[in-house]
Amino acid sequence: VFSKPVCRWSLVVMAAALAGLAGLAGAQAKASAKTLTVCQHGCVYTTIQAAVNHSGRGATIDVKPGKYVEGVIVSGHSHDGLRIVGLGKKPDAVLLEGKNAHGPAGAAQNGVEGDNVNNLVLENMKAEHYAANGFFINDCHGYLMKNLIAGFNRGYGLFVFKCVGGRMTQSVGYGHGDSAFYVGGTPPQKHPRTTTPDHLLAYRNVLGFSGSNAKYMVIRDSEFYDNGAGVVPNTWKPEPYEPASDGVIEHNLIYWNNFDYFRPNSPVKTTNGGINGQNDNFPTGAGVMLFGTARWTVKENSIFGNFLWGAAAFSDPTNDTGKAISIDNRFVDNKMGAAFNDANGSDFFSDGSGHGTCFTGNGAAATFDTNPTTSDLYPTCPSSAGTGAVAGNPTQVLKLAAVALAKPPTSQEKYWHVHPHPARKSRKPYEG
Amino acid sequence: MMLMTMTRHRRSIAVVACALGAAIAAPAASGAGAVSHKPKPVVKKVRVSDNFYSSTKVGITKGSAVNWVWSATNFNTHNVTLIKGPKGITKSKFTSISGSRGLHFKRTFTTPGAYHFECTIHTSMNITVTVKR
Numbered sequence: 001v002f003s004k005p006v007c008r009w010s011l012v013v014m015a016a017a018l019a020g021l022a023g024l025a026g027a028q029a030k031a032s033a034k035t036l037t038v039c040q041h042g043c044v045y046t047t048i049q050a051a052v053n054h055s056g057r058g059a060t061i062d063v064k065p066g067k068y069v070e071g072v073i074v075s076g077h078s079h080d081g082l083r084i085v086g087l088g089k090k091p092d093a094v095l096l097e098g099k100n101a102h103g104p105a106g107a108a109q110n111g112v113e114g115d116n117v118n119n120l121v122l123e124n125m126k127a128e129h130y131a132a133n134g135f136f137i138n139d140c141h142g143y144l145m146k147n148l149i150a151g152f153n154r155g156y157g158l159f160v161f162k163c164v165g166g167r168m169t170q171s172v173g174y175g176h177g178d179s180a181f182y183v184g185g186t187p188p189q190k191h192p193r194t195t196t197p198d199h200l201l202a203y204r205n206v207l208g209f210s211g212s213n214a215k216y217m218v219i220r221d222s223e224f225y226d227n228g229a230g231v232v233p234n235t236w237k238p239e240p241y242e243p244a245s246d247g248v249i250e251h252n253l254i255y256w257n258n259f260d261y262f263r264p265n266s267p268v269k270t271t272n273g274g275i276n277g278q279n280d281n282f283p284t285g286a287g288v289m290l291f292g293t294a295r296w297t298v299k300e301n302s303i304f305g306n307f308l309w310g311a312a313a314f315s316d317p318t319n320d321t322g323k324a325i326s327i328d329n330r331f332v333d334n335k336m337g338a339a340f341n342d343a344n345g346s347d348f349f350s351d352g353s354g355h356g357t358c359f360t361g362n363g364a365a366a367t368f369d370t371n372p373t374t375s376d377l378y379p380t381c382p383s384s385a386g387t388g389a390v391a392g393n394p395t396q397v398l399k400l401a402a403v404a405l406a407k408p409p410t411s412q413e414k415y416w417h418v419h420p421h422p423a424r425k426s427r428k429p430y431e432g
Numbered sequence: 433m434m435l436m437t438m439t440r441h442r443r444s445i446a447v448v449a450c451a452l453g454a455a456i457a458a459p460a461a462s463g464a465g466a467v468s469h470k471p472k473p474v475v476k477k478v479r480v481s482d483n484f485y486s487s488t489k490v491g492i493t494k495g496s497a498v499n500w501v502w503s504a505t506n507f508n509t510h511n512v513t514l515i516k517g518p519k520g521i522t523k524s525k526f527t528s529i530s531g532s533r534g535l536h537f538k539r540t541f542t543t544p545g546a547y548h549f550e551c552t553i554h555t556s557m558n559i560t561v562t563v564k565r
Contacts, residue, residue: 073529103535105528105536106502106534106535106536107531107533109530109532110530113529113530115530131531131534132531133532138553139552154507155507155509155532159509161553237556239555240555270507
């Protein structure tokens with residue numbers, strides 16, 4: 001019979017041995033994960049795609065500086081945990097070029113496309129001129145997009161769809177026909193995993209950030225300027241998992257979003273009939289627009305110099321599912337135009353639809369786009385005010401419609417309150 | 433007797449039917465100088481646009497193909513993904529990559545049945561291809 005201390009020591013020794021075995025197994029698994037190197041001359045792999053084709057779970061693909069004219073496709077869970085990392089000192093040292101790049105069935109569409117790959121890591125690269133998007137991750141659990149640059153791709157810069165959790169960070173997007181950064185189609189989750197877009201810089205895009213039916217998201221510590229509109233989570237019927245819900249927009253700089261991409265010589269194009277082929281246009285000159293969202297909080301941001309609205313909330317009565325309705329959105333403790341001596345057209349616009357949209361602590365000088373027929377458009381938080389329906393206050397809805405349906409689209413500029421901005425270091429206001 | 437007569441009669445009918453069948457079948461089999469009733473395989477084009485396929489239903493015969501062609505005016509990203517098809521069909525073989533423009537996706541259908549496709553990004557975009565024998 002063992003004495004108790006001996007028994008304890010035995011257990012400790014056994015546990016240590018087991019832990020050692022587990023560690024060894026982990027180390028072996030790690031050791032078996034491949035590292036493949038890509039370069040244009042003198043490497044086994046001269047294209048990133050070739051390296052992807054020979055990689056597996058947990059592999060790392062190191063890409064040496066150079067210009068890679070290809071559209072990389074990573075497909076299936078046999079690539080879970082794959083890391084594609086540019087080895088340059090800066091992201092633009094590894095350039096994925098979409099011009100003249102060809103894929104299996106025509107033009108290369110995305111710099112990198114990941115389909116059904118969990119925890120894909122894309123790091124330290126630049127993608128430009130692709131027929132669709134710079135970097136695209138579709139249908140996944142977890143991802144990291146870090147230190148990426150996307151410029152002048154037709155749709156989105158960094159595009160994430162139908163993913164559970166993930167992070168895009170320290171990245172830049174400019175010149176996109178839709179948004180620089182997009183996270184949308186988030187599946188509903190019982191125990192939500194947060195998606196974090198942070199430390200992003202978006203300028204001269206149709207939209208800085210957008211996400212149709214985006215959920216469980218914290219957009220923080222980023223800068224959105226000189227876009228048509230800055231940050232636009234929205235509920236949209238053609239994409240799955242309506243509505244956009246449960247998000248936070250915090251600690252961001254959102255300013256000068258007065259890029260009128262409808263002007264004839266705009267370097268950025270969008271569809272003639274407006275965004276997404278619809279006949280209506282997203283308003284330009286807006287900092288934040290919560291378009292048919294539920295439980296989004298906009299807090300502690302600096303929002304200024306947007307010629308139409310600093311921040312707005314409204315429903316989409318054209319969506320016949322009834323899910324694009326403003327519910328319990330909050331605008332709290334933001335610093336608005338007056339704090340920067342750089343007014344927004346109005347700091348806030350609400351159409352009064354749905355219920356629970358409220359405004360607190362945004363400064364005594366905050367301005368509200370009001371009308372004489374109602375006094376409860378901008379209640380303090382918490383609140384249950386609102387029409388309770390997708391249809392908002394008729395006067396506000398007419399104002400919104402006048403902007404969205406302006407023909408030609410450039411004529412929506414007549415609703416802007418134009419003025420010069422105080423200078424900001426390394427930034428120039430750009431209206432198109 | 434009656435039974436024998438009927439049996440003979442049936443046999444006669446069977447012989448005549450076989451002969452007729454052979455006569456009908458022979459030209460099709462030989463193919464020389466006769467009109468074939470087997471439809472020629474075709475390629476049907478479907479446009480992939482923001483945010484719809486140009487057709488929601490396509491009917492083809494076995495051996496025909498559908499070629500999806502992305503519109504040059506697109507800004508959104510779309511794909512063609514087989515959601516449901518006949519038994520034994522590998523879905524991945526009937527699933528395109530995602531793209532905006534300058535892309536095409538052609539597939540030949542050799543197994544009869546109904547194939548339901550969707551753009552998984554814009555799920556309101558869908559099309560059923562019905563393949564007949």
